[in-house]
Amino acid sequence: xxxxTQPASVSGSPGQSITISCTGTSSDVGSSNYVSWxxxxxxxxxxxxxxxxxxxxxxxxxxxxxxxxxxTASLTVSGLQAEDEADYYCSSYTTTNxxxxxxxxxxxVL
Amino acid sequence: xxxxxxxxxxxxxxxxxLRLSCAASEFTFxxxxxxxxxxxxxxxxxxxxxxNQDGSEKYYVDSVKGRFTISRxxxxxxxxxxxNSLRAEDTAVYYCARSPPAFDIWGQGSMxxxxx
Numbered sequence: 001x002x003x004x005t006q007p008a009s010v011s012g013s014p015g016q017s018i019t020i021s022c023t024g025t026s027s028d029v030g031s032s033n034y035v036s037w038x039x040x041x042x043x044x045x046x047x048x049x050x051x052x053x054x055x056x057x058x059x060x061x062x063x064x065x066x067x068x069x070x071x072t073a074s075l076t077v078s079g080l081q082a083e084d085e086a087d088y089y090c091s092s093y094t095t096t097n098x099x100x101x102x103x104x105x106x107x108x109v110l
Numbered sequence: 111x112x113x114x115x116x117x118x119x120x121x122x123x124x125x126x127x128l129r130l131s132c133a134a135s136e137f138t139f140x141x142x143x144x145x146x147x148x149x150x151x152x153x154x155x156x157x158x159x160x161x162n163q164d165g166s167e168k169y170y171v172d173s174v175k176g177r178f179t180i181s182r183x184x185x186x187x188x189x190x191x192x193x194n195s196l197r198a199e200d201t202a203v204y205y206c207a208r209s210p211p212a213f214d215i216w217g218q219g220s221m222x223x224x225x226x
Contacts (some may be wrong), residue, residue: 036212045205045219051212089155097169104154
């Protein structure tokens with residue numbers, strides 16, 4: 001068992017768009033529509049940003065969008081804002097009824 | 111407001127045991143799968159275990175299988191994690207979280223420190 005692979009860091013200027021990738025295998029991301037994304041600010045609990053690849057919970061900005069192709073899922077944040085600076089984690093349900101989280105990506109707003 | 115509140119964390123010696131609790135409020139607890147997720151200091155999230163609505167199905171990550179046990183009491187709207195044979199590498203903030211289709215409600219976390 002191992003975590004899903006994310007880039008360690010991504011940065012962008014205010015107003016720009018960034019994309020975070022999340023690469024797994026055919027036993028998790030590649031075979032599951034239960035791929036979700038979480039935002040975590042320092043010292044806080046994670047917050048659900050997207051579920052089932054591309055669905056936004058109520059209250060989450062439409063600047064956050066998601067997609068999946070094969071074994072890789074992606075989170076795009078458009079119109080980057082200072083408040084978006086945080087750690088982001090993907091997660092996927094697996095074929096063995098367990099979950100994996102991604103390694104995490106630190107987003108910096110320049 | 112739907113809420114999860116963890117309790118039971120603290121300092122424990124290597125090889126010791128600890129039981130975490132998670133109290134749910136303002137949603138129908140018995141209708142949901144529940145999970146435990148942890149985060150070691152400065153590290154990423156690690157899913158540990160989940161349990162179905164009536165407690166008949168439980169799944170664990172390999173690193174805690176045989177040492178940790180997840181359980182629930184629907185009458186008390188509570189989730190538990192019994193942790194035995196604790197190791198230094200189990201030091202982390204432990205979160206309970208509701209699912210599926212994703213972990214949509216999280217508790218504030220309970221810190222567990224394993225040290226002599």
